Amino acid sequence: MSAAPAHAVDPAELERLRTEVRGRVLLPGDAGYDEARLPWNRSVDQRPAAVVEPADVADVQTVLRIARAAGAGVTTQPNGHGADGALEGVVVIRPVAFDELVVDEQARLVRIGAGVNWGRVLAALDGTGLIALAGSNPEVNAVALAIGGGHSMFSRKYGLTARSIIAVELVDAAGEVRHVTDADDPELIWALRGGGGLFGVVTAIELALYPGDRLFGGGLLFPIAHAEAVLEAAIELSRDEPELGLDLGLMRFPDAPMVPPPLRGQTVATVSLVHIGDEASGRRFAERLLAVAEPIADTLAPFTIGGLAAVAAEPVDPMPVADFGSALDLTAEGFPRAFVEAFLAGAEAGLGRASVRAMGGAIVEELGAGQSAVGAIGAAGLLSSGVVLFDPAIDVEASLRPLRELAAAFPAEGTVPTFLGGGSTLADAYGPEVLERLAAVKRRVDPEGVIRSNRPLG
Template identity: 70%
Template sequence: MSRTPDRAALERLRDELSGTLVLAGDPDYDVARLAWNLSVDQRPAAVATPADVADVQAIVRAAPDGGFGVTTQPNGHGAEGALEGVVLIRPSRFDELSVDTEARVLRAGAGVNWGRALQQLDGTGFIALAGSNPEVNVVGLALNGGHSMFSRRYGITARSIVAVELVDGEGAVRRVTDAEDPELIWALRGGGGLFGVVTAIELALYPGDQLFGGTLAFPIETATTVHSAAVELARDIPELGLDLGLARFPDLPLVPPPLRGQTVATVALVHLGDEVTGRGYADRLISAAAPIADTLTVFTIGSLAAVAAEPVDPMPTVDFGAALGSLDDAFIHDLVDAFLRGADLGLARVGVRVLGGAIAEELGSELAAIGAIEAPGLLSAGVLLMDPSIDAMAALQPLRELVETYPATGTVPSFLGRGATLADAYGPAVLARLAEVKRRVDPRDVIVGNRELPVAAV
């Protein structure tokens, strides 16, 4: 949809808001508009930091006459395009956070990241279905599906949404639950930010007073043996969180000595339970090959991010993700081969989240746009663009060919790469149902999601 913002309308809106509105051409515009992925050059009509719900309502209500759309990016994760003609909302001032242990609910404002939320859960005996990076936003992860290292036990993050508070496409404030609006909350559980500007979310909590996990790194020569052992372990223990990885580390001081300059295979695991049992699972991997690095430990929920130890700073990357149709020995062999060919061209890392368990169960999936996922794994990969000579498309091509060889239908939207739409995650029936909800709560198509809902569905 083509949009032509009225700058005068934007300037009037700026005067009306209690928060801030940075317009294109303002001195701080280039900083305000940045995406987390620094290779994405988005240029919205303006960037808003609303002070309260009334500010959000004012922005949304001004949009139709002002000729602009409205989208939300807490931190800039998932940024896709130029955002021409769109006011970008940064909800950083929606920073409320609370844990109700009696109701087993985490409540988080739209500006809260997972690192802070997990710290709040420390000592409660409960866990939330958090992602692996502390800088990822709570609301953003949940609305877009979200995969957690606890998902094989308790399911995809979106299915844990209890309530959502938002301003819809006509500026109305809504509290959305299964009782109040079952179709809208169905759409919010995996449909992304298409249906309004979310100001707060409530997520179910689950028992988790004992946690054990970490990452084992192995010589690349043992990759097929170790990863095959990990897949066998996953089949035997369907509730165990497992992430298979391949990485090539630069020979730089910032990399720990055991990994510096090395190409390695990794297995990250998270066990909801005692250390003795968890070490028993890890021993099955260690018996397959001797690790060169081992971070396995007992930890609390507040330290979950340390298990994955993912980068937390913005950087320029080209990402690729897809569902996988197999994790058998032939796939593992082909995965290692594809990674090594890509790594010679600049591919830095590839990971495979093992699915199954509660992720594949139908229980509760009828309540969410993201239903049961039958694929056994999710692939994610990234090429760092620090060296201008790197051809990211060429580096990722072996993985694209791998996915074509082992295809699967359905995936988690938060794992989709740049340029993908919701049609890459959902089938026609789900897309049509999402479009019907979109028409009802946003009839003038004010709200812009990070993942496009194909025009044919609308």
């Protein structure tokens, strides 16, 4: 993240936050500051000029006014899953008080406050027969994922999450409260659909909901000896069934007591799938994978939208992580073997997981793609990988280098910003034309560059 130099910030001005903001304010040196400044990713040592939990929209306006006067930037960080910078000279807003959540079944939309995580949204949708284009982790913030592009296991059927944004409520850099839709500012909402938090402090969004009364899916784990054949079968399935949600990958479990004995210290191939439909048709898809090898574990079952997070079963507790993401051509000849070889090489140095989310379907074909910055993405797959840094002796570069080489050997164009790893900018996701258009919107709504983001333009 780009940030104003620390010496440019007037600390006396920031002291006014204590008396003029009704919500919680923590400045460096305060009791509780060191805990409040921590992002979800504990490997990021961010030290912002202040951490503020605004009580309401008026508080947000006050924070922006005081930050401008102090020469500080402002960024919104609900949980810190995408934290990626030291944040000197930046005021961090934690929008915990913006906890509104309203499901309108008749209009097929959900209104979500900026402090709400996906787990709450999914629980609220249970029993409605409707689904949102949710992320795979219940502790990920719903607004942050949506404005950052957002890929869901439902995206091959209904498109990327950003494209389902109907309206955004925000406070802009000048302190003006705005309700942004296609009707009143089509260029700004285009930018908000994938441009992230660069354009204001978002307080709520409205997302479209989609039919999904019957769901089937879960995860399969296979012995590493069958990894290449399993991955090949999963890739072929992704080609044949463009609406089926698929995530295929590799994982090395630590040899630790918290891991079940059959998996302790094991390296496995993984396939997660989500089918919008009945169990019978979903199992027919799964049989194509089960015919290749017998799984070590099988959690496939019918489920409701409230149980979506169990499909990926991702970690929810904060931890130190180094990550890497990239677009990949997983359909290229030789990819399954190269993926396995790259992962095993990285695992010897500490790599714990690497997975590829299948793209295609509505992600590339949806007619409404032109109304969002994230656009139509032609890449066949998106890589996500991580090294957990509990052991300080882990060599991060050696762990991730084989995957960087894999991405170079099987390149693809276009990605979703929420899949980018640390140190990335929007220039790693978008081409020059989109970046210039985003920059033009930024100049119009925030000419002084007060609003900062985890993903700057470049």
